[in-house]
Amino acid sequence: MLLIALTIALGASLATGMLNVVLGVEEKVNKELKNYGANIVVKPKDSSLLSDIYDVGEGSELSTAYLREDELGKLKTIFWAFNIVDFTPFLDTQVQISENASVKVTGTWFNHHLDLPTGESLDAGVVGMRSWWDITEGRWLDEKDENASAEVMAGTALAERMGWHAGDTVHLKGSHGEKDVTIAGIYDAGGDEDDQLFTTLDLVQFLTDRDGKVASIEVSALTTPDNELARRAARNPAALSSRDYETWYCTAYVSAICYQIQEVITGSVATAVRKVAESEGTILDKTKLLMILITALSLIGSALGISNLVTASVMERSQEIGLLKAIGAKDRSITGVVMTEILITALIGFAAGYLLGFGFAQLIGQSVFGSSIDMDPKVAPIVAGLIALVTIAGSLPAIRMVLRLRPAEVLHGGH
Amino acid sequence: MLIALLSIGIGATILAGLVTIYVDVPRQMGAQFRSYGANMLILPKEGEILDSDHLAEVLQKIPQDELIGATPYRYVRLDMTSRQQSFTAAGTDFTQVPKTSPYFSIEGAYPENTREVLVGKSIADTIGAKVGSTMELTYQPTALSENLSPEESRVPNAMLSGSAEGFGGGMVYVSLKLDEKGVIESLEIDAGTQTPEYGGRVSEDEAFLAQFTGKTLPLSPDKDIDALSGATVTSEAVVTAINTAQMTEKSVKPQTLNFTVTGILTTGGEEEGYVFLALGDMETLTGSGQLDVAELSVSAGAEQLEAYADAITQDSGTVRARLVKRVTRSEASVLEKLTALVFLVTLVVLLLTMICVSTTMMAVVSERRREIGLRKALGASDGSIRKEFLGEGLFLGLLGGVMGGILGFVFAQVVSVNVFGSSITFQPLLLPITIIVSMTIAALSCLLPIKRAVAIDPALVLKGE
DSSP, rough: OHHHHHHHHHHHHHHHHHHHHHHHHHHHHHHGGGOOOOOOEEEETTTTHHHHHHOOOSSSTTTOOEEEEEGGGGGGGGGGGGGGGEEEEEEEEEEETTTEEEEEEEEOOOOOOEEESSSSSESSSHHHHHHEEEEEEEEEOOTGGGGGGGGGEEEEEHHHHTTTTTTOOEEEEEEOOEEEEEEEEEESSGGGGGGGGEEEEHHHHHTTTTEESEEEEEEEOOOOOOHHHHHHHOOOOOGGGGHHHHHHHHHHHHHHHHHHHHHTTTTEEEEEEEHHHHHHHHHHHHHHHHHHHHHHHHHHHHHHHHHHHHHHHHHHTTHHHHHHTTTTOOOOHHHHHHHHHHHHHHHHHHHHHHHHHHHHHHHHIIIIISSSOOOOOHHHHHHHHHHHHHHHHHHHHHHHHHSSSHHHHHHHHHO | HHHHHHHHHHHHHHHHHHHHHHHHHHHHHHHHHGGGGGEEEEETTTTTTEEEHHHHHTTTTOOTTTTEEEEEEEEEEEEGGTTTEEEEEEOOOTTHHHHHHHTTEEEOOOOOSTTTTEEEEEHHHHHHHOOOEEEEEEEEOOOTTTOOOHHHOOOOOOEEEEEOOOOOGGGGEEEEEEOOBBBBBEEEEEHHHOOOHHHTGGGGGGGHHTTTTTBSSSTTTTTTTOTTTTTTHHHHHHHHHTTTTTEOOOOOOOOOEEEEEEEEEOOOOOOEEEEEEHHHHHHHHOOEEEEEEEEEEEEEOOHHHHHHHHHHHHOSSSEEEOHHHHHHHHHHHHHHHHHHHHHHHHHHHHHEEEEEEEEHHHHHHTTTTHHHHHHHHHOOOOOHHHHHHHHHHHHHHHHHHHHHHHHHHHHHHHHHHHSSSSSSOOOOOOOOHHHHHHHHHHHHHHHHHHHHHHHOOOOHHHHHH
């Protein structure tokens, strides 16, 4: 009996642990995939085409449409606010650094502190959105620092060409203002961004006299992989039936989040960065499927193991059952006694296993993702049902076989 | 006995299956991550030119099974004269694009023939282009700087002009036009400074002039051209002038071609502002087959990628390789987490399965206490009983291990095909390991119950207590 309890406990813990990991893995992996940066880009509705298509110099009068900086906080008020992990605004300009040299400067948030109307607060900015940057010299620009608005970060390619180092002072001359700034750090982005400067949004707004204006926003959001409905909705949400619309709106599809962003940011167009959004979907689906199959395998394995053992233990008790029969016990009462005993054992095993499985799930969560895995309330009944099914399935054939035996033969010791 | 065998078999199946999957996961997942697009760029070195031959050479350095795709790109500005607009156009190889940029979402289809284009969504919206509509694109060569070398000037359709010192210190001027294959189409010679009845004849003598048509530059004075008799010095000056001739400004005529739109591209990125056409069309338009960049998608770990990039940059005189850090870095960190996840899951499942197997084995052996007692009563020594049971356990372990090793591989194959759509590599080492592990577990789990059974007085065991 002890062995059965132990085996059931192990099987139950396996099932509990694996099911919890499977149910929690999507969220965890999704968070990890945020490393790839923004999956949504928000641009002003009118100018999004012009400056992209024509080689219009920055600061020219063509790109007149902007987003409002004071509306950025609203991103955390949409239906899927909880899924918005990070975001950062951008505003570019071209500045003179000497008589005949100019560079691109991007104003943005680094670790901008936001106090939301909901009472929450968060630090948003490129520190989180550019996780692949290497700071080769100096440090990240810190917006909590008093001198933050007189600091810039330079890309390696630019710094190398100009012979700049962290701590150097550079004079920036924009279209509507100029300022001496200190290089806080030099970053290696491994891309086009290596040939420019990054600085605070305030500074670029000052240099170009565009107070409170933002040219684009990058948003990093946790999303659900697209399905057919999401694809249909992305084309035209108005064409959906009201029921589909509701399902779509209340699911964290990237298109639904884009739609909700457009609702709160005036005059904006939010588009999914397919490169990131699509890949996330693929990887999430694959990971989930892989985990489900591994779980299925281990569940089948432990189910077979348990029912095996139960069969063996019932057979072992053929003598006892034979004796009961010999002294006049009815088949039904024998079955009742044996089954009750096994089910009680299974219950104890399940209780112990559930706790153990909880431990396993946390062990995996902590060591792989560095955070605990939420216990899904669905798991307990599923595992309990599974264990009951497996135990009964394992004991039934054995009991039937034993009941068919003749007491005299069994007691005699022959089979 | 059958129960014990079954339980060992299940244990071994899980062991072999999970370990096979675990070993293969980084490779399989890595391939999935390639949907993020290119992770390596091939660029020309400073002052060098990248073309498809260089690219093919570079690709040799990367194992073919790791190379998912390599897409060449050439970017130029093209004008759409009818609408007075100009776009960035990318010349590329459409058979490779879906491999390096699987996230491209296309309404319509990729171009398959020449004179077909793929248009970015934001351009399509601006000009109102639809699948099937036509557009006329013009390549307007930019004004050339005067210091273009003679070698660089010899592009198809170029107009060249040059000069050289002729007889008596007077200059001979030539202007020539190349056709679309880059060979001389027409030639004009100004030899006004030369003696009219000798050197001066070079500009008029038809037999002499005819020699030049269809020749490839540079000319070799002795082989290609027979000097005009009595004007050897001037004839040589003509050849020198042609060989040192440079392209003059605006000497290449604007090229205009008509294209059919086969697809509209949506990416959510800057590609939506581009027009994509085949490299062949690009070459016809611009008269040169050079490339700006090639995007490579390589299925390899971060360190391996760096090694490839270093090797390419060092070995080649003309190109350098750069990694797309955003992709490689993030992939490394996510992949590491996923591998750790599968590792831990595998470990936990294996541990629990092995314990399950040994409890079952224990139960099966304990059941045979009576048999052990009987043998002891008949005079069997403890040692011989132990040996016999151990042997039996080992045999079961062997049988279960072989069975499980094979079934496990089948299982891993099923998982791999279902999840990743590709077959798994068989790990030959895994079969012996599975067998050894199952034999060890079977033997170990036999030992404890045998020891207990042997220790008890046979009479008590036989009595059934």
